Amino acid sequence: MRIGAHYLGDGLCEFTVWAPLQTEVSVQITSPEPRTIPLRAYEAGYWRTIESGIAPNSRYGYLINGQVFPDPASRYQPDGVHEPSAVVDLDFKWSDRDWQGIPLESMIFYELHVGTFTPEGTFAAIIPRLPELKELGINAIELMPLSQVSGDGTEGKNVAYRNWGYDGVYPYSVQNSFGTPQELQQLVNACHQHGIAVVLDVVYNHLGPEGCYHGQFGPYFTEAYRTAWGNAINMDDAHSLGVRRHFIESALYWLREFHIDALRLDAVQAIYDFGAKHFLWELADEVAALSQELQRSLYLIAESDLNDPRLIRPVEQGGYNLNAQWSDDFHHSLHSLLTGERSGYYSDFGTCADLAKAYEHTFVYDWKFSEFRQRCHGVPCDDRPMHQFVVCIQNHDQVGNQPFGQRLGQLISFERVKLGAAAMLLSPYLPLIFMGEEYGETAPFTYFISHGDPDLVQAVREGRKREFREFHVQSDPPDAAAIDTFLQCKLDWSLRDQGNHQILLNWYRQLIQLRQTHPVLRTRDRECIQAIADDDNKTVVVRRWSKSRQQTGELVFAMNFNSEPVTLALPIRGKAAKYLDSAHETWAGPGTQTPSILSPKQTLTLAPSSVVLYEQE
Known part of the structure; x- marks a missing residue:
């Protein structure tokens, strides 16, 4: 069944929700004309109805035990995480019928945060910037998570819901401060017209702490495992079938309805599943089937710090058959050489031999003892092609983990910035460029939030302080809840045409062009x-x-x-x-x-x- 509110046209809307432990569920329309509609129980804990007289943008919630909650599979939360969900009409006139996608081995990723990429911070504002990215040589933009996050809504939409996106609550929704679902469709359509693929960062290892009402509907969480964010998502305990379908359908939704080309799966090491068929394996099977149905390539790219090639190995070799995974060892090896930093996890790196090993064998830690972890870490991955690994010299985490969100250009000289760019772009791996990196953006990228719960805000502040102690930082990090912390992270596009910034941009352009055209640099053989x-x-x-x-x-x-x-x-x-x-x-x-x-x-x-x-x- 299609989970959530599926608008069928002509005022018809299908409502489906998973609530396996309930004996009665109704959908309550709150506007424009309030009414309550009982749902019919189906097998496996699903409740469903098709109702007439429902217009797009109608607000609704589900009535359970006398309370109304937003839809766990909400497509849009126009008024925030605590308010009613909105019915969305996803009928869109696509002009990308001939779009064949970008081969994985040719991708050059450009990671961006919608809210800070432009002054406006919207999907629509990205579109005029696409020609500049295309001219640089970018052929895949990676959007940081879009799921609706919490905020109090009193400071204007562009700042009221400021967040990196990893505190999202609704894995089918589009954050209201970025734009509507239709505006996201317009962005993807425009990207494809420019020959640029779209990768979406999705979070299936936890849900945000504020506005998460999933537990009212069913056992979405399990006490069997704990993550850094609390109880783990229930992927293998009782009633886990409905939970797994919730997230698998989310992935298929983005790929099918928004023509997204690939999903970046956040921190898959925190997806706990000890069943015979891991959630990631099942997800890969489902995406492969959709790819065949749509006749276009769809990719799954895992973020993981396990150094475990099982993620990308074929099923017949005991793997999960994902298409690619991140390799932090390349970044850490290079960063420690460029900056001299040795605190935190950089204490495991710092030699030229580390970087040489990363070039040849991808993982520096391949069941090698890690001083930082105080245990052996990783296994060899020499059986996997190099185009299955994504590397970077900057990304949202590595910049955000700096005490004040300093980018590489604030930590090292201009000469070393050029050296780092060449080291990445001349490598055989898939390069990821963090927004603004290509011209030496000076704006920081610090962690920012807009939670409405003051206790949660204070917990975040204390948590950030603890994190920085690992890097032996004595001063407090910027206040994540302050509006200025967010505003200071917006890119300054005027720098692209100035002095060394323009020279660095040309350096990146030259390296990317060389990477894309030279036969040797197009080779990915180990x-x-x-x-x-x-x-x-x-x-x-x-x-x-x-x-x-x-x-x-x-x-x-x-x-x-x-x-x-x-x-x-x-x-x-x-x-x-x-x-x-x-x-x-x-x-x-x-x-x-x-x-x-x-x-x-x-x-x-x-x-x-x-x-x-x-x-x-």
Whole structure:
């Protein structure tokens, strides 16, 4: 059954809700004309009715034990998490019939938060920016979670519901401060017209603490497992079938009704399921079936800190058959080299050997002892292709985990920012760029909330302080509930045309174009990469080549993480021509000493904090 309120047209609306432990359920229309409609019980705990005289935007809730609650599968909460749900007409005139999507191995992700990406903070305001993203080379935007979050509604919609999105309560809804469901459809349609795929970040490991009425309808939570957010979602206990369907139908809803191309699954390590068929396996099966039905590629990308390739292995190899997963080890290895940071989880990283291993083997921790965790962590993933892993040098978490939300450009020099960008974009993995990273945005990205419950607000404040103690930060983080904390996070688009910001933008554009067009950089084979670390000189040299008989050349790039010049010889067998040098004056560098043509065994001198790329004949 289609869960929630499904508008059928001509005033007909189908209401379906899962409430397995109830003996009586009614839908109560609160506006425009109040009335109460009994629902009929069906098998497996579902209640349903089809009613006439229901117009789009009608407000409703479910009457259970004398109280009215919003729909757990609400499509839209125009007045916030505590108020009635709205009937939504999703009939939309799509113009993307010929859209075939972007192959996973070619994706370049651009993560953005709708509320801070533009001054307006809306879906509609993103559309005029799409040509600039396309021109940069972006072919997939990743939207941070959209589910309705709590707020008191007194400060104007654009700030009353400020939140990162991971406190969402309704996994089918669209946050009202961003726009309507129809405006999200318009955004996706416009993205496809520009050749840009859309990835949606969804949270199926917990529900927000404020405005969550799911427990009134059924056993959505279990006391068998605890997460950082409280009792776990009930994926394997009694009555879990209805809970699993609730979240699987949510995923299919976004893919089918909004033409979303891929879902990023938040923190899957917190989805506890010890049944024979894990929820993620079942979800992958359902999405694969929908992909075949729609005749277009749909992808599931997991965020996980487990370093476990089971997520992306085929079912016949004991896996869940997801399409890709994040790899934090690449980020942590690179970040610690660029910044010198060694607190918190960065204490496990800091050597060039770590980064070299991340290039070749993806996971640095592959059943290796972790000092931070005080246990062995991860397993090898060399059996999985490199295009199944997403890497970054910045994202919402890594920037937000800084004491004051500082971006990389506020932590390191301009030369090292260029070095980090090249390290990521020249890698064989799928790169993710965090909004504004490409031009060195200076606005912070700190954690912000707008909860209406003062006790919850205080709990968040105290929790943030505890988190920062792990990184040995003595001062308090910015107040997550303050409006200014949110407003300061909005991007300043004017920077793109100024000084080093424009130079950095051109650097990203050049690297992305090279990545998309050069045959060697389009290769994702594990046997076609070699990384050589020299921790004494703080250098990493990476060789990449192609197995194709038509492409016999090699690319070699050398990265100097030292604050001093370093002299070395590249592992080339024939003459090599220089492609890029971040120290060149073109890129506002200090000046290059590397030769245009390099011969075997010839040494070159790398400028401090620089990268040079050569192509060997």
